[in-house]
Amino acid sequence: xxxxxxxxxxxxxxVLEVPxxxxxxxxxxxxxxxxxxxxxxxxxxxxxxxxxxxxxxKHSCLTLTATLDGAEVLTLEGLAPEGKLHAIQLAYxxxxxxxxxxxxxxxxxMTKALLDTHPEPQQExxxxxxxxxxxxxxxxxxxxxxxxxAAKYIKEGKIYLDEKQVREKYHMKVIGR
Amino acid sequence: xxxxxxxxxxxxxxxxNAPDVKPLAGGTELLVLIRDKKITTPKYLLDxxxxxxxxxxxxxxxxxxxxxxxxxLYEISRTFLHSxxxxxxxxxTWKKFGTLAIRFSATIGGNVVAGTQYSDYATLxxxxxxxxxxxxxxxxxxxxxxxxxxxxxIIDLRPDELVKEVEFAIPPQGSSSSFVKFDRRELLxxxxxxxxxxxxxxxxxxxxxxxAFDMVKGKRAPARSHEVESFLLGKTFSEDLIEKAAEEVLxxxxxxITDWWTTAEYRLDMSxxxxxxxxxxxxxxxxxxxx
Numbered sequence: 001x002x003x004x005x006x007x008x009x010x011x012x013x014x015v016l017e018v019p020x021x022x023x024x025x026x027x028x029x030x031x032x033x034x035x036x037x038x039x040x041x042x043x044x045x046x047x048x049x050x051x052x053x054x055x056x057x058k059h060s061c062l063t064l065t066a067t068l069d070g071a072e073v074l075t076l077e078g079l080a081p082e083g084k085l086h087a088i089q090l091a092y093x094x095x096x097x098x099x100x101x102x103x104x105x106x107x108x109x110m111t112k113a114l115l116d117t118h119p120e121p122q123q124e125x126x127x128x129x130x131x132x133x134x135x136x137x138x139x140x141x142x143x144x145x146x147x148x149x150a151a152k153y154i155k156e157g158k159i160y161l162d163e164k165q166v167r168e169k170y171h172m173k174v175i176g177r
Numbered sequence: 178x179x180x181x182x183x184x185x186x187x188x189x190x191x192x193x194n195a196p197d198v199k200p201l202a203g204g205t206e207l208l209v210l211i212r213d214k215k216i217t218t219p220k221y222l223l224d225x226x227x228x229x230x231x232x233x234x235x236x237x238x239x240x241x242x243x244x245x246x247x248x249x250l251y252e253i254s255r256t257f258l259h260s261x262x263x264x265x266x267x268x269x270t271w272k273k274f275g276t277l278a279i280r281f282s283a284t285i286g287g288n289v290v291a292g293t294q295y296s297d298y299a300t301l302x303x304x305x306x307x308x309x310x311x312x313x314x315x316x317x318x319x320x321x322x323x324x325x326x327x328x329x330x331i332i333d334l335r336p337d338e339l340v341k342e343v344e345f346a347i348p349p350q351g352s353s354s355s356f357v358k359f360d361r362r363e364l365l366x367x368x369x370x371x372x373x374x375x376x377x378x379x380x381x382x383x384x385x386x387x388x389a390f391d392m393v394k395g396k397r398a399p400a401r402s403h404e405v406e407s408f409l410l411g412k413t414f415s416e417d418l419i420e421k422a423a424e425e426v427l428x429x430x431x432x433x434i435t436d437w438w439t440t441a442e443y444r445l446d447m448s449x450x451x452x453x454x455x456x457x458x459x460x461x462x463x464x465x466x467x468x
Contacts, residue, residue, distance in 0.1 A: 044205050
C-alpha cells in the first residue's frame with residue numbers, strides 16, 4: 001500500500017508516493033538526495049537523524065513519511081539559501097568542534113530549534129537541547145560554544161553569510177588557533 | 178497503514194480489522210519494537226496523527242485534569258502542569274525522560290500503553306491515581322490505571338479499543354509530587370529504579386500519600402506500593418517516620434530483580450533512597466510553594 005502525500009522540504013513542495021513503511025530518513029536520503037540526514041542507531045538514541053518537522057526536532061528514523069502529509073521539513077541543506085552559510089554553520093566552523101562530522105547535522109538542527117525558541121540561551125538550556133545528539137568524538141564542549149556564538153551572530157543580525165567570503169577568509173588557515 | 182479522518186472513522190477501522198491493527202502515535206516505542214522484531218509486524222498501522230487536533234489537550238473539566246492520549250510530552254511541558262507546584266512531579270519526569278528530541282514525539286497515551294518499567298509517565302500517573310479512558314465503536318470505558326497495566330507489556334485494552342485520554346482528580350492545595358530516577362548517566366537511561374511520590378499535608382499530618390515504583394512485588398510493570406502508603410497515612414510527617422518507612426516497611430513489600438544491569442540488592446537500596454528523597458522533596462515543595 002502506498003500513499004500520496006504533499007511534503008514541503010527545505011521550502012520546496014514535493015508530491016511523493018511512498019509505501020506505508022517508508023521512514024522519513026530514507027525518503028530524505030534516497031528519494032530527495034538530502035544526505036546531510038544521517039542514520040546512526042535507527043532507534044531514536046543517537047540523534048544524528050534529527051530534522052525539523054513543522055519547526056520542532058524529530059528523529060527521522062522514527063517517523064513514517066506517510067504520516068507527514070502537509071508537513072514542513074527542514075534539513076541542514078535548507079538552513080541557508082544557495083551560496084550562503086547560516087550563522088550556525090559559521091559558528092560550528094569557528095569553534096572548531098567538528099571532528100569526524102557524522103553527528104554535526106543533527107547538532108546543527110538541534111541548535112537551530114534551540115535558537116528559534118530561545119534566542120539567548122543559558123548554558124543549561126544549551127546543554128539540555130544539544131544532549132539529544134550523541135557525539136562519539138566528544139566535541140560537546142565545542143558545540144556548546146558554537147551554539148552561543150551562533151546566538152551572538154544572529155543577535156547582531158548576521159544570519160546569512162556569503163559562502164565565498166568565508167572560504168576566502170579561512171583559506172589555508174588553521175581555524176581557532 | 179490507515180489514515181482516519183475522524184475518531185469515529187478510526188474506531189470503525191479498528192473494529193473491522195481488530196487484532197491486526199496497531200495504533201501509531203509518537204512511534205518512539207512501537208517502531209523500535211517492530212524494528213527489533215520484539216512484536217510481530219502488524220498488518221495495519223493506524224496513524225493517529227490526523228486525530229491530533231481532537232486528541233491533544235490538557236484541560237481541567239469537572240474537577241479533573243484530563244490529558245488527551247496523543248498529547249506529546251513537549252505539549253504537556255507548555256501547560257499549567259509544569260508551573261503549578263501540585264504537579265511538580267511532571268517537571269521531574271520531563272527532565273529525566275529520554276532525550277529532549279524524543280520528548281517532542283513521545284505521547285502520554287503511548288507511554289501508558291507501553292506498560293513497561295520504563296514507562297516513566299505511567300509511574301507518575303499512578304501516583305496521581307489516574308484513570309484511563311478507552312473508546313471503541315461499542316462505547317467508552319474507564320479503567321483505573323492500576324488495573325489497566327496488568328504486567329509487563331500486558332494491558333487491559335481490547336483489540337478494538339483506543340486510549341482516548343488519561344484523567345485524574347485535581348490534587349488539593351498543600352500537596353505536591355516528585356519523581357526520582359537513578360542511573361549512571363543523566364539522560365537517555367532506562368533507570369535502575371524509578372519512583373513517583375504524591376504527598377498531601379494538613380497541619381503537619383499526612384492527609385494523603387501515594388507511592389509508585391517501576392516494579393513492586395509480583396508485577397514487572399509500574400505499580401503502587403499500598404502497604405507503605407497505609408503505614409504513612411494519618412501520621413505526623415517527620416524524617417524519622419520516613420526513615421522507618423524506607424528501612425522497615427518498604428523491604429517487606431518490595432521485590433527487586435537482578436539482571437545484567439545491576440543486582441536486586443542494589444535496586445532495593447536505591448528504592449529506599451528514592452522513597453526518602455522523593456517524600457522529603459514533596460514536603461519541601463509544599464512548604465516553599467515552588468517547584
